Every structure is written in C-alpha cells, then in structure tokens.
Amino acid sequence: MSSQAQSVLVVEDEQSIASFVSLYLKNAGYGVRAVGTGAGALNAVAAEMPSLIVLDLNLPDMDGIEICRRIRKSSDVPILMLTARDEDVDKIIGLEVGADDYLTKPFNPRELVARVKSVLRRATSDRRIDEGDEIRHGDLVINSGRREVLVGDDEIQLAPKEFDLLWELLDHRGIVLTRDQLLERVWGYTFAGDTRTVDVHVRQIRRKLGDASPIVTVWGVGYKVATERSTAPAA
Incomplete structure (x- = not known):
C-alpha cells in the first residue's frame, strides 16, 4: 500500500507540535487528521480507523496509556507514542499495553516520518511468516x-x-x-x-x-x- 493511500491520526494537545508533525507527514504523502484530546482520539478511531496513530502520552483529559489500552481491545492499528519524559518506566508501560514504538520529545520530525514509514511498511507488507506456521x-x-x-x-x-x-x-x-x-x-x-x-x-x-x-x-x-x-x- 502506498503512503498516498494511508492515513495518520495525530493525537497531540500542543498545537505547535501537532502542526509541524502534521505538516511533515502531509509532505511525505500521508492523509493526516489531528485531534487534541483522548476523547477526540477514541471518537476518530471509532469513526474511521487510521493506518497509524501518533499518540502523545500526556493529554488534558486522558492518559495516552489508557487510550492505547482501549484501542488495543478492538484493533491492532500501529501506534507510535510520544513522551516528554525520558524514563524507561514510561516506555515499558507504553510498550506493554501495545504501542509499537516511541519517540521522546524533543525529536527530529524527519526521524518521526522515518519511523512512521518503517512501522507502516512492517504492518502492511506481505508477512514473511506463513499463516499457520x-x-x-x-x-x-x-x-x-x-x-x-x-x-x-x-x-x-x-x-x-x-x-x-x-x-x-x-x-x-x-x-x-x-x-x-x-x-x-x-x-x-x-x-x-x-x-x-x-x-x-x-x-x-x-x-x-x-x-x-x-x-x-x-x-x-x-x-x-x-x-x-x-x-x-x-x-
């Protein structure tokens, strides 16, 4: 699947970060929708499942860990988590509840785009493991x-x-x-x-x-x- 056919949901309450992340992803050919709350994220996922979610750990109404946990109950959509805290415990908890990868703020937006491409390539490529192996x-x-x-x-x-x-x-x-x-x-x-x-x-x-x-x-x-x-x- 090409990036032009893929969509990314950016869940980030800091408008400046959401804007430049969205800009870089759009320039890379992805369809982008941005929301600033956990409730908005869950509603967006329920309305139309994106190809990938960029999820901030700290949101005003709901912790990113809880959002990830709720999404994982019904979907394996790839999730790239953003955290401002460079603590292993945050990463461990995030990965444990089903996040596919994480980036610690501040980050290079080009690295974020590269990671998004890698996660999506892995998620949408033909599996090297035969079904039933x-x-x-x-x-x-x-x-x-x-x-x-x-x-x-x-x-x-x-x-x-x-x-x-x-x-x-x-x-x-x-x-x-x-x-x-x-x-x-x-x-x-x-x-x-x-x-x-x-x-x-x-x-x-x-x-x-x-x-x-x-x-x-x-x-x-x-x-x-x-x-x-x-x-x-x-x-």
Missing part, C-alpha cells in the same frame, strides 16, 4: 496464524512487536542477533534507531514468559535463543 521450544509454542503464545496450557498475551521479536529470535535459534539487526528485522529501521527499544521489549517478553523465556543476552552484543531448551536464559 508454528515454532516449538520446550514448553513454549508460538503460532503465527493465530498470533498465539502458549507455555504448556497457558496462553501468554504479548504485544504485537513482542510477538514479532520473539518469533524472530526463535526462528534464528543458536544465532546471535544484534540490537541493530533486530531493529531492522522487526521494526524495519534502515537508519540508526534507538536500540533501547529492543531492550525494553526483551524485558517485557522475559517478564511475561518467566522461567519459560528462551532469550539469552550475549555479552551485551545482542540476543539469541539457545538451540536446546535446557540452556537457562540469562537473568
């Missing part, structure tokens, strides 16, 4: 068609990018993938993205999978899944 690793089972993760008989709820990251690592068992490689493979970045995005997602996967987590850190270089499940994951 399944990977088993000990008690862990991940099914691509149903986007389902099981540990034994228990289903584990993962955010969209957490699922994609886990699949990528499991699909390359025994191979070390650097953070930059994972950014490119999972998020589609072809520029120097923030590798902390990968670390935050890995932490969330480990927390949710607990002892069943197969992800191993390799000397700070990157991550891998051991070929044998008997190898315990790093703490």
Whole structure:
C-alpha cells in the first residue's frame, strides 16, 4: 500500500507540535487528521480507523496509556507514542499495553516520518511468516496464524512487536542477533534507531514468559535463543 493511500491520526494537545508533525507527514504523502484530546482520539478511531496513530502520552483529559489500552481491545492499528519524559518506566508501560514504538520529545520530525514509514511498511507488507506456521521450544509454542503464545496450557498475551521479536529470535535459534539487526528485522529501521527499544521489549517478553523465556543476552552484543531448551536464559 502506498503512503498516498494511508492515513495518520495525530493525537497531540500542543498545537505547535501537532502542526509541524502534521505538516511533515502531509509532505511525505500521508492523509493526516489531528485531534487534541483522548476523547477526540477514541471518537476518530471509532469513526474511521487510521493506518497509524501518533499518540502523545500526556493529554488534558486522558492518559495516552489508557487510550492505547482501549484501542488495543478492538484493533491492532500501529501506534507510535510520544513522551516528554525520558524514563524507561514510561516506555515499558507504553510498550506493554501495545504501542509499537516511541519517540521522546524533543525529536527530529524527519526521524518521526522515518519511523512512521518503517512501522507502516512492517504492518502492511506481505508477512514473511506463513499463516499457520508454528515454532516449538520446550514448553513454549508460538503460532503465527493465530498470533498465539502458549507455555504448556497457558496462553501468554504479548504485544504485537513482542510477538514479532520473539518469533524472530526463535526462528534464528543458536544465532546471535544484534540490537541493530533486530531493529531492522522487526521494526524495519534502515537508519540508526534507538536500540533501547529492543531492550525494553526483551524485558517485557522475559517478564511475561518467566522461567519459560528462551532469550539469552550475549555479552551485551545482542540476543539469541539457545538451540536446546535446557540452556537457562540469562537473568
């Protein structure tokens, strides 16, 4: 799908930021609608689902986390979250409830456009994973068609990018993938993205999978899944 056929909903209460973000996105060929409140965002999503949402974390009537949580109940629309606070806890919470990526203010609008393109390219491209493909690793089972993760008989709820990251690592068992490689493979970045995005997602996967987590850190270089499940994951 071309950018001309795609729409972006900008949810930002600071008019100056909303205006220049909208301008850059329009110049990149996207249809843009901007709203300044959480209620306005939910109404816009209900009226006509956009291709992607740029969502500010701090809004006058509703927290961006809550907006993201409500949207995720009915839709997997890509969400790029904006935050003025450079705190890991904000990013962890945002990614945990289903945001696909984040940017910390102040940011370069060209980087925002590049990230929007990458997220949309990943979301709308033909999936490299065949429907119904399944990977088993000990008690862990991940099914691509149903986007389902099981540990034994228990289903584990993962955010969209957490699922994609886990699949990528499991699909390359025994191979070390650097953070930059994972950014490119999972998020589609072809520029120097923030590798902390990968670390935050890995932490969330480990927390949710607990002892069943197969992800191993390799000397700070990157991550891998051991070929044998008997190898315990790093703490």
